[in-house]
Amino acid sequence: MNSALRIAVADDEPFLRAYFQDVLPDLGHEVVGAAATGRELVELCQRTNPDLVISDIRMPDMDGIDAAAEISRERQTPIILVSAFHDPEYIARAEQSYILAYLIKPVERAHLETAIAIVRRRFAEFESLRQETKDLKQALEDRKTIEKAKGVLMRRTRLAEHDAFRTMQKLSRDQNLKLIEVARKILESEGPAPPRR
Amino acid sequence: MATRRDFRSQQTSPSRRRFWARACGVFLLLAGSIGCVATVLFLQQLKTARLVAETNERNHVGLQAGMITTDFAAVLSDLRVLTETLALKDFLATGASADQGRLAAELQRFLESKSNYSQLRFLNERGNEIVRVSTGGGRTAVVPKALWRAQAGPQYIERAYELAAGQTFVSPFDLDFELSVEGKPQPTIRFAAPVFDRDGDKRGIVVLNYAGAALLDSLKQASLSSAGRTMLLNADGYWLFGGDDADWAFMYPDRNQESFAQKYPQAWPVVLGGDRGQVTTREGLITYRSLQPFQVDGLTVRLLAPHDLRTVPLRTGYVWKVLTVVPTSELPGGTQQMRSRLGLLYAGLLPVLAGLSWIIARYREDRERAIDELRINEERFRQLAENIDEVFWMIDLPDGKLSYVGPALERIWGIAPLALTEQRREWPPQVHPEDAAAVRAALDKIPDRGGFELEYRIVRGDGSVRWIRDRGFAVRDASGKPYRVAGLAEDITDQRDRQQRELQTQRLAAIGEAMTGLAHESRNALQRSQAGLEMLAKRVKDKPDAEAILGEIQQSQRHLHRLYEEVRGYAVPIRPEREPCDLGELVHDVWEQLAVARVGRDDQLLDRRNGQSLVCNVDHFSMGQVIRNILENSIGAADPAVVTVAYEPIDSHGQAALRLRFHDNGPGLDAQQLERIFEPFFTTKSRGTGLGMAISKRIVEAHGGTIAVHNSTSGGAEVTLTLPRGNV
Numbered sequence: 001m002n003s004a005l006r007i008a009v010a011d012d013e014p015f016l017r018a019y020f021q022d023v024l025p026d027l028g029h030e031v032v033g034a035a036a037t038g039r040e041l042v043e044l045c046q047r048t049n050p051d052l053v054i055s056d057i058r059m060p061d062m063d064g065i066d067a068a069a070e071i072s073r074e075r076q077t078p079i080i081l082v083s084a085f086h087d088p089e090y091i092a093r094a095e096q097s098y099i100l101a102y103l104i105k106p107v108e109r110a111h112l113e114t115a116i117a118i119v120r121r122r123f124a125e126f127e128s129l130r131q132e133t134k135d136l137k138q139a140l141e142d143r144k145t146i147e148k149a150k151g152v153l154m155r156r157t158r159l160a161e162h163d164a165f166r167t168m169q170k171l172s173r174d175q176n177l178k179l180i181e182v183a184r185k186i187l188e189s190e191g192p193a194p195p196r197r
Numbered sequence: 198m199a200t201r202r203d204f205r206s207q208q209t210s211p212s213r214r215r216f217w218a219r220a221c222g223v224f225l226l227l228a229g230s231i232g233c234v235a236t237v238l239f240l241q242q243l244k245t246a247r248l249v250a251e252t253n254e255r256n257h258v259g260l261q262a263g264m265i266t267t268d269f270a271a272v273l274s275d276l277r278v279l280t281e282t283l284a285l286k287d288f289l290a291t292g293a294s295a296d297q298g299r300l301a302a303e304l305q306r307f308l309e310s311k312s313n314y315s316q317l318r319f320l321n322e323r324g325n326e327i328v329r330v331s332t333g334g335g336r337t338a339v340v341p342k343a344l345w346r347a348q349a350g351p352q353y354i355e356r357a358y359e360l361a362a363g364q365t366f367v368s369p370f371d372l373d374f375e376l377s378v379e380g381k382p383q384p385t386i387r388f389a390a391p392v393f394d395r396d397g398d399k400r401g402i403v404v405l406n407y408a409g410a411a412l413l414d415s416l417k418q419a420s421l422s423s424a425g426r427t428m429l430l431n432a433d434g435y436w437l438f439g440g441d442d443a444d445w446a447f448m449y450p451d452r453n454q455e456s457f458a459q460k461y462p463q464a465w466p467v468v469l470g471g472d473r474g475q476v477t478t479r480e481g482l483i484t485y486r487s488l489q490p491f492q493v494d495g496l497t498v499r500l501l502a503p504h505d506l507r508t509v510p511l512r513t514g515y516v517w518k519v520l521t522v523v524p525t526s527e528l529p530g531g532t533q534q535m536r537s538r539l540g541l542l543y544a545g546l547l548p549v550l551a552g553l554s555w556i557i558a559r560y561r562e563d564r565e566r567a568i569d570e571l572r573i574n575e576e577r578f579r580q581l582a583e584n585i586d587e588v589f590w591m592i593d594l595p596d597g598k599l600s601y602v603g604p605a606l607e608r609i610w611g612i613a614p615l616a617l618t619e620q621r622r623e624w625p626p627q628v629h630p631e632d633a634a635a636v637r638a639a640l641d642k643i644p645d646r647g648g649f650e651l652e653y654r655i656v657r658g659d660g661s662v663r664w665i666r667d668r669g670f671a672v673r674d675a676s677g678k679p680y681r682v683a684g685l686a687e688d689i690t691d692q693r694d695r696q697q698r699e700l701q702t703q704r705l706a707a708i709g710e711a712m713t714g715l716a717h718e719s720r721n722a723l724q725r726s727q728a729g730l731e732m733l734a735k736r737v738k739d740k741p742d743a744e745a746i747l748g749e750i751q752q753s754q755r756h757l758h759r760l761y762e763e764v765r766g767y768a769v770p771i772r773p774e775r776e777p778c779d780l781g782e783l784v785h786d787v788w789e790q791l792a793v794a795r796v797g798r799d800d801q802l803l804d805r806r807n808g809q810s811l812v813c814n815v816d817h818f819s820m821g822q823v824i825r826n827i828l829e830n831s832i833g834a835a836d837p838a839v840v841t842v843a844y845e846p847i848d849s850h851g852q853a854a855l856r857l858r859f860h861d862n863g864p865g866l867d868a869q870q871l872e873r874i875f876e877p878f879f880t881t882k883s884r885g886t887g888l889g890m891a892i893s894k895r896i897v898e899a900h901g902g903t904i905a906v907h908n909s910t911s912g913g914a915e916v917t918l919t920l921p922r923g924n925v
Binding site: 013015016018019022023026084085104105106107108109 | 717718720721723724725726727728729731732735754758
């Protein structure tokens, strides 16, 4: 659980970049890179796929919130924002992205330590929930496809619903295919899908 | 003008109706009263005229009666003279025919000189006629014996012969059929008296026929002075005169119905019964008078009431009635014509009265409208002066005494207006001593400047000071000379307070804006500093003295940071986000949060809650901040600190509220601290910002509550926090 994280940092101040590179290893993490602008941060993330991003908000060419949105679009990454500002406008924007913590400057080592720990746990929970959702969605989708295939089979062979399903199960066993694959094949053989209801 | 017309048109319907009602009322009153007065005057006039007419009739009747009486007095004296004639005495003495001739001539001369006798005779003691002289056709002649008609021995001759000296026989007034003139019997009265010779022996009688025609003629002449008909009746109510065809009806047996008594049955009993008088009957006004023609003063007349004369017996004595009958139509006011003429005149007057009524109603209407408008104006002024928040006042120049002051004075000054105006004090009363000179100067300059506007302070009876804005305007007479000053004074204390609060808020907002910018920049600087400190700390890990210095720097930095945040927090506008919150629990939570500050101490929180609800609708976070500030102060005041919190539900201006009393065991606050504790940046702590209580006050006030600090009687400071429950 307390394994080292690969962290990308961004701040337009070189001194603070140096600070992060100095203090994060002390907390047992690896700094994969330090960006000076938002663009640089996005590129850095594309290149290194970090486990965590710690970014300033105000930076030249692209601010931290926009950069976070871009990064999350490509790959879900936990992000901690650190800013001297906590205007309602910033907070509202930050709520929309994958931003798991918002720290107000000045931050101390202790603040960072607790924030990272909490973010890591939250992100893990978040990820598992997301996976679960994804699996459920797929299952639902498969179920729909099988039902459709069953309908086609019933129409074609004039079988009762129960018998049509039995037939599909038998096909699956005989051809050593998953039931969903059998269903897809049936639908493919039907040709272009009939117009949707 | 437009408004006036509007005012009228709005009022038209009810005012029109009222106008016509009033005009009608006036008209009826006028017409009625004039009608009444005219009627009364008319009746009065009528009465007078009637009285005149009645008097006239009475006089007329009296005059006629007198005339008849006088006439007959003359007849009686004539007869006396005749009985004493020398020629008659000589003839009786001699009996000679020459003397008889002389007698006849004498009698003829007598008869010629008188117009009212128709016949004169002398009869001897045996009833034989000796001489007869008659008047007929305007001639008087001695009638020769051959032409004498035979006398049927009339009774009256015998009667007359029986009379004593000085006595006279008078026959009833009737018609003489013997002496008819042109076939008409003549009305006649026969007078007879005995004749005595020189020896005093009765020798015969003289008979004088009185021709009534002359009497009746004179009655006829005189009757012109009466408005009606003049009549002469005998005692039985038959007409001797004035009855037209019914005259002398008693002479004819077949006409005995034609009498006054028959024709005027209503009047006759009155006329018969009374000596004189007037009676009004259906036929008209009847004026009568009894007449006894032969009762004349100075003459002794023996009246013998003859009976069995001709055909009709006389019922009573020799009494006549002279009377006039004025028909109703001849009496004043008796005719319908006069009344209808009067009515016509009155009807002609009515349109004039109607016009007059209209004018009167119009005049009254205008006058009332003017009075109404005046009253409305006055009412408007009164409402204005009495209902405005400002004190309306007037002073008279040049003495500057107050003549009017509005009732708002009582509210602002605390003085009854009457108390002020009756004493005719000067305006304005109770000026603050520091402002008195400025007020005096402004008032003195009014005549020159025409007005003033001034703000000054007054001291009320209870010692409180109010700010007044006063404006005065000179009121000028026709010549432009100011004679009065009218003004308005308003209480601007609250306004000034509000302005000052607003100013404070604006100042704070400005500071807040500056502080926000400053805080942002400081955060970046502090971040750099923090980073530097931490990085440096790593590098001096093995040098404890250096670490100690770094620790001190770190502390200062944290303090600086907190200072920045607090100032910023004080300056930003407070917008409480209310939610139900148990204040008792909040106090405990805050006490727990302060555990760090109480490390190594033996502080106590004594909670005096006794079961009542302590829930208020407050901003959880900011109210926690307030309680934190209070508790921090208590902890700082004593070691070990004992803080007692008491809760009390109260009613604040009709709203449910909760009062919290925080009492500590510290030394309490000195006068300066008590006065300034809520001022920003006022602090007695070496490391405080001096904003804690100031922020607390702002938060509490933003919740609509109050916070106050004082020293408890049992020692120690007491903070009283009152918060409205706010829809819990």
